[in-house]
Amino acid sequence: MDTPSSTQQQIEQALLDEVVASFDNTPDPRLRQLMQSLVTHLHSFIRDVRLTEEEWNHAIDFLTRVGHITDDRRQEFVLLSDTLGASMQTIAVNNQAYKDATEATVFGPFFVDDAPRIDLGGDIAGAATGQPAWVEGVVTDTEGNPVPGARIEVWESDEDGFYDVQYDDGRTHGRAHLFTDDQGRYRFWGLTPVPYPIPHDGPVGQMLQAVGRSPLRAAHLHFMVTAEGMRTLVTHIFVEGDPQIEIGDSVFGVKESLIKRFEEHPAGTPTPNGRDVGDRTWTSCRFDIVLAPATNPDTTDTPEEM
Ligand code: BEZ
Ligand code: FE
DSSP states (O other): OOOOOHHHHHHHHHHHHHHHHTTTTOSSHHHHHHHHHHHHHHHHHHHHHTOOHHHHHHHHHHHHHHHHHOSSSOOHHHHHHHHTTHHHHHHHHHSOOOTTOOOOOOOOSOOOTTOOBOOTTOBSOTTOOSOEEEEEEEEEETTSOBOTTOEEEEEOOOTTSOOGGGSSSOOOOSEEEEEOOTTSEEEEEEEOOOOEEOOOSSHHHHHHHHTTOOOEEOOEEEEEEEOTTBOOEEEEEEETTOHHHHHOOTTOOOOGGGEEOOEEEOTTOOOTTOOOOTTOOEEEEEOOEEEOBTTSTTOOOSOOOO
16 A cells, blocks of 8 residues: 555645544533544544545445344444454453452343342253253452342353343243342352354344354353442353353453353262252352452443443
8 A cells, every 4th residue: 555645644634633623622521532532543544544435335334234223122333342342342441450359241232130039049041941050159359258148140041042032032031130148159050151143144243254253152151240339240251161262252252260160060960959950961160259349440330231
């Protein structure tokens, strides 16, 4: 690509300066900063790649299609942000490492607000099929003190890689909430997570195909943990040994500290709470959760969907 002449560069720079200056009188200083930085980076991209008019048209068409497929249930813009790593970068900026607090990861589109409550040791899977998985751990603060009464929301896909809300028949399975006991402990039955694709029948799926990327997510189980005075934690656990971790997670959600062992037990092995799982194998996993204090200046509260 030829470097533009200095006259051409001056013309392009003058346009950028004019655009940046057009935001100078924005009353809200934060909005001014956001807009001026945004147009600076956008112009820099256009000039760097010497964007053609055909490419500009293509980008407008792509964004238009992202808008058209988006409705109350399908959020293609968030999916786009996820697949560009913008969601995980925003999470990284807003959930800065704090002592040994558990790392956060992407929220995803499949959380629902009113999942049923289960008792400790209860089953979140319901009618969802898959290999039973016993998950337990303790919720503490960064000083190691247990956090009693923490609310834990958990949700996951069935063994076919679908969440209940993807079935369009109003079913609820593979999700629940529970509370830690007076020593901060929790335990429940779920399903051993499996890899599954993000929704890829829209423009984001086409983009992934065009660049040779897989829509698959590494197998995971979602958690959201809330407790008085603590930073809300939105995270997942991933399955040690899942090949998709090496191949790559389509939304960049994997963090080393969140990869956990799901130990497989032969059929007939007694289960931790005496549940009869029939003639099936089952797995067990330990996930201890450390919450950062909400008062830490680097903390955030309730997440937006990401
Ligand atoms: C998920 O975890 O299910 C998910 C996350 C981001 C985009 C799509 C799906
Ligand atoms: Fe998920």
